[in-house]
Amino acid sequence: MAKLGLLLFGVALMGCQDSTSKKLGINDLYRFLQDAVLQGLREEGANPKPIGSILESPDPHFILKCHICNGVRWGLVKYVEQSNDPKWSPSGSGFPKAIEEGLASSNRKTRLAALQDLVDRYVTRGFERSSMTEGEKKQMRELLQEAKKVGMEIKKAGDYKDFGDSCPSCSGATKSAK
Numbered sequence: 001m002a003k004l005g006l007l008l009f010g011v012a013l014m015g016c017q018d019s020t021s022k023k024l025g026i027n028d029l030y031r032f033l034q035d036a037v038l039q040g041l042r043e044e045g046a047n048p049k050p051i052g053s054i055l056e057s058p059d060p061h062f063i064l065k066c067h068i069c070n071g072v073r074w075g076l077v078k079y080v081e082q083s084n085d086p087k088w089s090p091s092g093s094g095f096p097k098a099i100e101e102g103l104a105s106s107n108r109k110t111r112l113a114a115l116q117d118l119v120d121r122y123v124t125r126g127f128e129r130s131s132m133t134e135g136e137k138k139q140m141r142e143l144l145q146e147a148k149k150v151g152m153e154i155k156k157a158g159d160y161k162d163f164g165d166s167c168p169s170c171s172g173a174t175k176s177a178k
């Protein structure tokens with residue numbers, strides 16, 4: 001599966017270069033997702049508690065070999081880690097109540113929907129504030145689409161066949177990527 005992933009990434013990167021854009025790869029995708037999620041949560045001073053409880057049981061919420069899920073998860077983990085610092089106090093413009101309550105829901109579907117909204121919100125914002133060139137943004141959107149395809153393949157197999165119809169991180173990260 002890792003080989004398939006790399007192959008798809010290789011294909012995704014062909015034919016989308018311009019002179020000012022650097023060639024983006026899987027590490028850029030991880031960095032982009034992690035930073036987008038972490039910065040978004042910090043800006044809005046999200047309550048780390050429901051995020052922490054989702055991270056405590058990752059299997060129902062993330063496809064653990066999926067690149068997008070992992071990038072998102074790292075951003076969430078970093079945020080919760082930072083919030084554990086005794087000097088940390090939440091500040092920010094306010095995390096949407098609907099997402100906070102959704103993440104804390106006892107209903108898995110509600111939690112997944114909230115996670116998807118969170119990822120969509122911060123990936124959209126991540127693109128808006130990014131210093132990437134237009135060519136790089138295009139590559140990043142294509143990388144996300146390819147990573148989603150790989151994530152969906154992983155979801156169909158083995159441990160994840162009962163995961164559900166979609167992956168919240170993959171769907172959220174590609175929702176605005178048109």
Ligand SMILES: [Zn+2]
Pocket residue numbers: 063066067068069151167168169170
């Ligand atoms: Zn995923």
